[in-house]
Amino acid sequence: MTDLLLHHYDNSPFSEKVRVCLGIKGLIWGAVEQPLIMPKPDLLPLTGGYRRIPVMQIGADIYCDSVLICRELERRFPTPTLFPDGNRGLAQALALWTDRSMFQAAVAVIFGNRGEAIAESFIKDREALSGAPFDLAKMKMAIPHMSAQLRAHGALIDEQLADGRAFLTGDKPGLADANVWYNLWFIENAYAPAAHLLTDYARIAAWSDRVRAIGHGTRSAVSPAEALEQAKAALTAPGSVAADDADLAGKPVTVFADDYGRDPISGTLWSSSPFHFGVARTDPALGDVVVHVPRIGFGLQAESIPSAN
Ligand SMILES: N[C@@H](CCC(=O)N[C@@H](CS)C(=O)NCC(=O)O)C(=O)O
Known part of the structure; x- marks a missing residue:
């Protein structure tokens, strides 16, 4: 069974972008069907509130937004490249x-x-x-x-x-x-x-x-329950915080899309780069997960830690 999972629905246009990239790379992946409208009880425990589609899951690492998903696919599976002419x-x-x-x-x-x-x-x-x-x-x-x-x-x-x-x-x-x-x-x-x-x-x-x-690579169906199990069983990948964000490393933060579907994702800053933020969260049922979002189009807000009294 593959651990490269795409939470999507067949009619989702942004998912089609990712599916074509999976096809270009000839990857084997699991398709997890998610609903077209809220509620999404099997997605939100993974994302911490982000409801949009698609979402990619690799173990306990959760990637939101097609832009970051395509970038991460290239990082993990560089050949064949998504950038055949450079640029x-x-x-x-x-x-x-x-x-x-x-x-x-x-x-x-x-x-x-x-x-x-x-x-x-x-x-x-x-x-x-x-x-x-x-x-x-x-x-x-x-x-x-x-x-x-x-x-x-x-x-x-x-x-x-x-x-x-x-x-x-x-x-x-x-x-x-x-x-x-x-x-x-x-x-x-x-x-x-x-x-x-x-x-x-x-x-x-x-x-x-x-x-x-080009097609979509090799797709098989994976149930939402199986996807949640995979997150629970996996350890998150290591991460590092970019120098620009050093003062927030390990601190409570909230990230949110700046256009629509702005539901906040809260946790601690686990990783960052000029291209992304990674937020570590502990879900009551799944344990530790890291939710990754792109930097362009997402806000990052430091959260103050509530005082004890
Ligand atoms: N910038 C996001 C846009 C994602 C987006 O708007 N997805 C649509 C479906 S294709 C969506 O989430 N609609 C609401 C929903 O499915 O709940 C991306 O590139 O992934």
């Missing part, structure tokens, strides 16, 4: 385009078009997640603008492929492909009639076929 910084920075403006355009087109077909429980859940109304009327009105935005994103992708290269950064697939691809996949999967907005660029259609053909 590591740029390929990772690309997520700030694909996961934000491109993803927001995809979301608006999908949900604006699906409108009334969306379950009320999903709408309520996503309102709680974002802290803002899930305004279907507004999304519907925005369809023409957001469709044009998507086409404009598509034009950039098409331009990147214009010299006949097979993948976005050259002749081999990498993180840049996974980053862009999951948005196309999301549209195809969630509202197929809009897929033409991108795929009527002939080069994008051919590139999509190549990315789809």
Whole structure:
């Protein structure tokens, strides 16, 4: 049985990014199905409150956010690389385009078009997640603008492929492909009639076929109970704190996403780098775990230790 676990659900676009990276690396992994909406009783004991998907688990080390998950996959399984042409910084920075403006355009087109077909429980859940109304009327009105935005994103992708290269950064697939691809996949999967907005660029259609053909590596189902057992049985990996954060090493801290789903994760600062924070926590049922989050897009707050009286 593998200890490389991805907590996900099949329709999750950010999980698709990670699944393609698992495919590029040809990894064997366990898929742990998590619910699409709250509650998530088998996820939160691992993450300490973080509810978003995907989450990667390796023993008692828990990695939140697709950006850090892909980075950690590269660190642990460097060959074949997610950076076939080098350009590591740029390929990772690309997520700030694909996961934000491109993803927001995809979301608006999908949900604006699906409108009334969306379950009320999903709408309520996503309102709680974002802290803002899930305004279907507004999304519907925005369809023409957001469709044009998507086409404009598509034009950039098409331009990147214009010299006949097979993948976005050259002749081999990498993180840049996974980053862009999951948005196309999301549209195809969630509202197929809009897929033409991108795929009527002939080069994008051919590139999509190549990315789809990469697959997801070798996946088997792992139950949430088994994942929790694995965390309980494992020791956390050693960690070190970067010089910039030295005054907080081992001290109580809270980390939280700065966009949506800001649920705080509290513990002590276990590790850090320019790319991540690791927070050590003790769960009553699982024992010690370390929850890792990316640095970009997450806040770190020192917590004062409550006095005894
Ligand atoms: N920046 C995060 C975004 C994750 C995200 O928004 N995931 C969606 C699903 S694809 C989510 O968690 N939705 C709410 C939920 O599933 O509970 C990442 O890259 O992992």
